[in-house]
Amino acid sequence: MQWNSASEFFAMGGYALYVWGSFGATALVMLVESLLIRSQRRHILRNLRSELESKSN
Structure with a gap:
């Protein structure tokens, strides 16, 4: 396509809502996924530290 x-590029031949909506949804899902992974990692590390501290006492 030219x-x-x-x-014309941003209109995407009449499919702009679908194309840009898809890009936006994908970017949003990737952002939320990375934030959830970061949160889970912090939670796991916090739990591991507290277990380690309780075993050392």
Whole structure:
């Protein structure tokens, strides 16, 4: 596909809502997934530290 202007590119041949919506949904899911993984990692490390401290006492 060839576009003659930036507005034609962003219109995506009439499929802009689907194309950009898909990109947006994918970016949102990837962001949420990385935040959830970070949160789970912190939780696991916190639990491991508390277990280690309780075993050393």
